[in-house]
Amino acid sequence: MARATISDVAAAAGVSQATVSRALRGSANVSPATRAKVEQAAESLNFTLSKSASTLASGRTMRVLLLVSGPLNTWFNASVLQGVYDVLAPEGYDTIPAFVTNREQLDRFFRDLPRDRNADAIIITSFEFDTALHDQLSALGMPVVGLNSPSTAGFDASIGIDNAAAITSGVQLLRSLGHRRIAFVHDYIPHDMVYGTSTRVAAFRTAAAQAGYGDDDIVMIGADHHDTTPAMLDVTAAGIVARLLSCEQHPTGIMGETDEFTAAVYKELRRQHLAAPRDFSIMGFDDAPVSRTLDLTTLHQNPVELGNAAARKVLALLRGEAPEQTHELVPATLVLRETTGRAPNGR
Template sequence: MARATIADVAKLAGVSQATVSRALRGVDRVAPATRRKVEEAAERLSFTLSKSASALASGRTMRIILLCSGGLNEWFNANVLQGVYEVLAPEGYDVCPSFICGRDEMNRYFARLPKDRNADAIIIASFQLDGTQREQLTSIDMPVIGVNIPAESSFDASVCVDNFSGMAKGVCLLKSLGHEHIAFAGDYIPGNMVYSTNQRVEGFLEAAEQNGYDETNASIVVGGEHPESYGKARLAAELVAKMLSSPNRPTGVCVETDQLAIALIKELKRQHLRVPDDISVIGFDDADIAEVADLTTIRQNPLALGRLAARQTLRLLKGETLEEPHESQEPVLVLRDTTGRAPLAEPIG
């Protein structure tokens, strides 16, 4: 059976092919009764207006780029993609996911983007643009929407988790449990990249100061040289070694991500330290693995962030002005088994 054409739909509906095109593209200049007649004819013939034809008529590609840092199969990126797709697909848009893994890839991607111009908008997850990249996007008049970006200045709209509020919740929990010495354990970040997670170390320091900690009892622990060359287990071993050799050994640790927090707990146990009896550990994200590991953590919801970013994208493409272009998600403290009261100091003598 031959595939139905726009001419077949026009003949069955008793209208012109131009009217069929306008009706199926949702153009206003079609009477409601005529639109219904065309839609019924198209349904009877199992006809769908091709996106390429619609794009030629409307000037739109009906494609939205989702650009992530790191693999698309990572917990955060996969959830953002799911949320974006849920909102945009019913509106007829194709979501085109892509990813970069460092500054060089990012520079090449944005240098090529103005020449391609193969999308109507771009959603960027977790990393910040520099001035050159923003100029490249401005030159092609493409709406730019951020998800968990570290700053709002380079984006037409954005949604994010409040990292400062999240870290404040973690520090306050450790304070309430009596921990006098605390630390922040940082995950590896590719050089020359600026991520939203950079705000977590700033949030930790700010919250520590507000809770009466100073630099002697609130420390930052990060990996040494070239941590990109090894995995989370080796990074965790390095971080634990630094904490245990500190003259003010922490009994409570806020960790930049759940994945690193779980690796850290494994290494602490390998060093015969009990979690949370000897040391409390708090992650950030509440990824699926956190519940399995009974990890106390700070929850964010990337699925909801993806949905909201997609709704912002649709409104911008319609030419609407967003009353609140930059929205923030309040994180939630999730108590599980890796936090407890600070251990009692051992008696002297």
């Protein structure tokens, strides 16, 4: 049997082909009765309007780019992708994921984007954007929405976790448990990229000072390279733990930049025959599945919901509307588990 065409639907519904196209695209200038008649005819003939035809008529690609930092298969990035897809798919939009891991890749992505012009909007996750790039995309008519980015600069709208408030609650927990020396462990921070998680380093220093810790009471230890393969993460964690334990008075309260990074450090501390919370307290950030596996105290965020919110802001901007909240910060919730407790021997 030959595949039904738009002319077949038009004949069955008793309308023009143009009316069929408008009705199936959801155009407003079609009466409800006519739209129902066209939809019934299309269903009976198993006809679906070609997306390419629809987009040519509307001037839109019906695609939204999602640009993330780091691999797509990480817990956070995959969850954000799911959240964006859940909102955009019912509206007829495809979500096109892409990722960058360094400045060279980022510059190349935006250098090629005007030529490709294969999307109506872009969501940028977890790294700093700038106003020059925003202006470039604005000239193309592409709204830009940030998700968990370090600042709101360069974004038409944004959604993110309140990292400063979250880190403060973690520091206050360690203080209330009697930890007099505390540490923050974090991944490598490149000189030419600013990531959303990188802001937690400065937030920790600020929160510690506000809680009454002096400079000699805090220890900041970061990785000297970036490699998240399991083997290299273990090597990085071993180096960080060696530096922690070589302190004249080693910290007993430890916070990590992410659950994944914290888990590697925690694993190495246990390999050195130290136990939490008997010898130290340790907490992560994210509430990723690994934190539940290790019963790790952490700060909870929900990247699926962040993706939902970012996608809703995109849809509003594409409709020419202002989002309900243009730039939005949501709290991260402290989740107490087995790895935090009173400081050992009052230290």
